[in-house]
Amino acid sequence: MPEPAVTVVPAGWALPAAGLLGLLAVAAAALDGFLTARTTGTSSPGLSQPFGEVARLMRQRRRTMVAADRLLWRVGSAGLLLMALMIITVVPLGRWTLFDLDVGVIWFNAMDVLAWAFVWLTGWGANSAHSLVGGYRFLAHGLAYELPLMFALVAPAVGASSLNVGTVAAAQQGLWFVVWMPVAFVVFCLGVLAIAVWGPFAPALGADVAGGVTAELSGVDRLLFQGGRYALLAAGAAFAVPMFLGGGAGPLLPAWAWVLVKTLALLAVFVWLRRRLPVARPDLFMEAGWLVLLPAVLLQDLIVAVVAAGRS
Amino acid sequence: MDMAPGGIPLASGGEDRDGLEMDLLHLRLGPVLAYWPAGLVLRCTLQGDVVVDAETSLVAADNPTAEAELRHGSEDARRFAARRCDNAASLLRLAGWDDAASRARRIRDALLFTDDFDGPAGELHRLRRMVGRSWWLRWSLRSIGPLDAHDLARRGLPATMTGDVRDRLLGMLDRAAHRIAGQQPPGPSRRVPVDAIPDLVRGWDLATARLIVASLDLDPLAGDREVSHA
Numbered sequence: 001m002p003e004p005a006v007t008v009v010p011a012g013w014a015l016p017a018a019g020l021l022g023l024l025a026v027a028a029a030a031l032d033g034f035l036t037a038r039t040t041g042t043s044s045p046g047l048s049q050p051f052g053e054v055a056r057l058m059r060q061r062r063r064t065m066v067a068a069d070r071l072l073w074r075v076g077s078a079g080l081l082l083m084a085l086m087i088i089t090v091v092p093l094g095r096w097t098l099f100d101l102d103v104g105v106i107w108f109n110a111m112d113v114l115a116w117a118f119v120w121l122t123g124w125g126a127n128s129a130h131s132l133v134g135g136y137r138f139l140a141h142g143l144a145y146e147l148p149l150m151f152a153l154v155a156p157a158v159g160a161s162s163l164n165v166g167t168v169a170a171a172q173q174g175l176w177f178v179v180w181m182p183v184a185f186v187v188f189c190l191g192v193l194a195i196a197v198w199g200p201f202a203p204a205l206g207a208d209v210a211g212g213v214t215a216e217l218s219g220v221d222r223l224l225f226q227g228g229r230y231a232l233l234a235a236g237a238a239f240a241v242p243m244f245l246g247g248g249a250g251p252l253l254p255a256w257a258w259v260l261v262k263t264l265a266l267l268a269v270f271v272w273l274r275r276r277l278p279v280a281r282p283d284l285f286m287e288a289g290w291l292v293l294l295p296a297v298l299l300q301d302l303i304v305a306v307v308a309a310g311r312s
Numbered sequence: 313m314d315m316a317p318g319g320i321p322l323a324s325g326g327e328d329r330d331g332l333e334m335d336l337l338h339l340r341l342g343p344v345l346a347y348w349p350a351g352l353v354l355r356c357t358l359q360g361d362v363v364v365d366a367e368t369s370l371v372a373a374d375n376p377t378a379e380a381e382l383r384h385g386s387e388d389a390r391r392f393a394a395r396r397c398d399n400a401a402s403l404l405r406l407a408g409w410d411d412a413a414s415r416a417r418r419i420r421d422a423l424l425f426t427d428d429f430d431g432p433a434g435e436l437h438r439l440r441r442m443v444g445r446s447w448w449l450r451w452s453l454r455s456i457g458p459l460d461a462h463d464l465a466r467r468g469l470p471a472t473m474t475g476d477v478r479d480r481l482l483g484m485l486d487r488a489a490h491r492i493a494g495q496q497p498p499g500p501s502r503r504v505p506v507d508a509i510p511d512l513v514r515g516w517d518l519a520t521a522r523l524i525v526a527s528l529d530l531d532p533l534a535g536d537r538e539v540s541h542a
Contacts, residue, residue, distance in 0.1 A: 036410075040417070066318040067318025133361045202408060203519065275411040277409070278446070278449045281519065
């Protein structure tokens with residue numbers, strides 16, 4: 001029986017973990033505000049932007065639409081935050097984890113698929129043409145990113161011969177998976193951007209469809225949806241750390257601090273990318289997803305499988 | 313069965329391009345919409361998100377103040393270049409490239425609110441190079457709304473509209489740069505008749521249709537005054 005890679009902490013630590021995720025999400029929103037203010041040349045530095053936005057949305061009255069499907073609409077807009085919280089339960093913070101699941105990698109996959117339902121339901125619930133068009137755009141992206149994302153998760157699992165996230169992190173002593181699985185890492189990052197409806201994958205919220213899925217969202221619902229997107233970016237970056245970036249491995253600092261440093265660095269790259277790239281239109285990205293990403297990531301899996309078989 | 317849930321009548325059906333029956337949705341774009349030429353109204357008939365039919369009209373087409381501003385605008389190099397930058401910013405924003413859109417907007421502001429010409433000219437040159445080099449944008453906008461010389465002549469569109477959306481975007485930036493450098497735009501008129509727009513957007517999806525309209529580089533309320541404003 002191998003020694004467990006991580007220690008499970010009592011369930012009460014779930015609250016601090018959620019708070020940490022919230023802090024990461026706020027940091028991401030503040031960075032986005034800062035970068036936006038810098039390129040648009042406004043005089044304020046933009047760092048306080050998320051706080052102003054939260055205050056504004058908390059006070060805003062909820063609008064509704066004729067014949068809106070309120071239940072599903074609200075389930076959808078609150079769902080992204082829930083997904084992010086569920087994802088971080090299996091991410092070890094150094095030695096500690098909330099939930100040492102044997103199939104943690106599959107858990108992440110199960111959670112990220114929920115985005116399909118939640119984003120689409122948010123588009124559907126409002127009973128508005130623009131929202132619904134936005135929802136279907138997300139599904140079109142989903143058809144292109146989901147399979148490459150699944151196969152990208154296969155690579156580290158095969159490399160470590162385990163689906164346990166802590167074991168995958170422990171298997172990277174000496175050589176991080178990102179070094180010899182770069183394709184899987186890039187595809188995983190694209191998948192995280194996509195489930196957070198972020199950057200090149202934001203046509204579902206595009207200005208060309210008047211905000212798409214978010215066109216009719218207001219008040220708390222909008223706050224939960226937008227906060228959920230930032231939280232998903234943060235959770236995705238945090239999950240990449242044990243999967244590809246060596247977990248808590250690093251000199252000087254304790255393991256938990258390295259996890260946070262790596263998460264913040266990757267999160268900053270995600271946020272920075274948003275303004276740098278035009279959108280990947282869903283109809284075009286379908287081609288890229290199936291003809292480029294999927295074969296590339298399958299080839300990556302093959303290489304990893306051959307190396308893993310050769311070692312054992 | 314309730315034929316009007318929530319007071320909204322059910323959609324009527326129509327044959328789609330594959331010969332299947334599909335719901336028709338009527339959606340009006342404009343006259344006031346972000347990143348949209350102000351005053352233009354496009355009544356679209358959608359099947360899914362594909363524009364199967366459209367008709368255009370203008371609000372306040374014979375509003376004297378708009379007319380006066382337009383005449384003034386066409387004579388002033390500064391305003392001409394600023395309008396091109398504004399239109400380019402809208403198109404870039406619709407294409408989802410926020411950084412480039414912000415730059416175009418700042419050049420527009422510099423042209424309108426400062427006396428300096430060299431600063432914006434240099435910035436415009438850098439923006440033109442950045443947009444021209446972006447392979448991602450080229451991939452994203454490739455072969456949207458292509459128009460050749462024959463199409464242009466048939467629809468009464470100016471020769472500057474040739475190519476696809478990306479070509480027209482680069483054309484906008486080039487026209488602004490040339491005008492700042494003191495050159496007159498080629499040709500007597502580059503007015504775009506709004507009657508030609510329905511033909512250009514028919515068969516494209518909503519997002520692409522908006523990119524195409526933005527790529528036409530319209531002046532506010534411009535177009536042939538004779539257009540039917542129903």
